[in-house]
Amino acid sequence: MTQDPQTPARARRRIKITQESVVFAISAVLFVIFSIFLNNFLTQGNLLALLKNVAILGTLATGMGFIVVGRGIDLTMVAVMVVGVAFAIWLSSQGFGFGQAILIGGLLVVACGLITGILIAVADIPPIFATLAMASVVYGGGRVAFNSDVLYAPANIGWLTFIGSGTVFGIPASVAIFAALAALIALFLQVTRFGRFVYATGDNPNTARTMGLPTRPVLISQYVVAALIAYIAGILLTGLVSGINTRLYNSTLIYDVLLVVVLGGISLSGGQGGVRNVIVGTVLVGILINGMTILNFSYTSQNLIKSLILLAALALDAVINPRDEQTSQSGDI
Incomplete structure (x- = not known):
């Protein structure tokens, strides 16, 4: 009986290894190792803390x-x-109801996202420079206005307390909200026409523009949506710790977020990946940070390890998703 010479090639195609599957496998291995060798890792308190931290990181x-x-x-x-x-929170201290204050804060966030999107889509400023400058403006304006590092939410706000300590079918409320948001964005990207526009614009902005797609409104809308998602993450954090520390801006949180995205397998070349990659990357980074905290790694050591992993992930992304001449000339970050 003769063997089909194409059989090995077909088998290799069926057993395709992706970055997403590798990251998921590493997450599982780390979880098992930490469970065996770290005494406090599998405790209920630690697992709850891990889930709640993952909810904030994953939302961002x-x-x-x-x-x-x-x-x-x-x-x-x-x-x-x-x-x-x-x-x-400041508005609520000036006599506004907390619900009203949250809505007005949302309008401020939408304005920030709108300005950022216009700078990128209309003024053609590269996103990395536009958002870096805008972040400094937003944070600097906030520091001047509030003149305080920590602002505490009003006490006895029922829905905020529920976010911090409530559960949905035994799952922490913050995790359930993150899961619902992730499902909504995934559905939005995969099913709606706008989602297809986002992928097309990310794949090749010049071609998308030539085909008549509304690339500028799409870009602006993306930054407005991202700002609102960041605001939701802030509300989740406020529910967990009863306030917000503005000095969090000076932490490495934004780099942790980038680490999750790149490590999970969303290519910086655009047009690829999705929410599933975000979830996989969030789980790995969450487990890693939690384990390093239990091991009492210093803040500097943790940042060094995460930075090395981020560099490795960026290098891997460059190898897996090389940018050809046409791609590199369109829409550089």
Whole structure:
């Protein structure tokens, strides 16, 4: 009996290894190792803390992933998050109801996203420079206005308390909200015409523009949506810790978010990946940070390790998704 010479090639195609599957496997291995060798890792308190931290990181990464799929980047997310929520809390201290304050803070966040999107889509400023400058403006304006590092939300706000300590079918409310948001964005990208426009713009902005797609409105809308997602992450954080620390802007959180996105497998070349990649990357980074914290790694050591992993992920992305001449000339980050 003769063997079909194409059989090995077909088998290799069926057993295709992706970055997403590799990251998922590493996450599982790390979880098992930490469970065996770290005494406090499998405790209920630690697992709850891990899930709640993952909810904040994953929510921010969902917004960043939404931007990166369209071949952009948004360094304003943490600034918008802390200033938007701080503004809402400040309004509540000036006599506004907390619900009203949250809505007005949302309008501020939408304005920030709109300005950022216009700078990128209309003024043609590269996203990395536009968002870096905008982040400094937003944070600096917030610092001048509030003149305080930490602002605490009013006590006895039922829905905010539920976000911090409530559960949905036994799952922490913040995790359930993150899961619902991730599902909504995934559906939005995969099913709607706007989602297809985002992928097309990320794949090749010049071709998308030539085909008559509304690339500028798409870009502007992306940054507005990302700003609102960052605001939701800020509300989740406020529910968990009863306030917001504006100095969080000076932390490495934005780089953790980028690490999640790139590590999960969303290419910086645009037009590829989705929310599933964000979830995989969030799980790995969440487990890694939690394990390093239990091992009592210093803040500097943790940042060094995460930076090395980010560099490795960027190098891997460059190898897996090389940019040809046509791609490199269109829509550079």
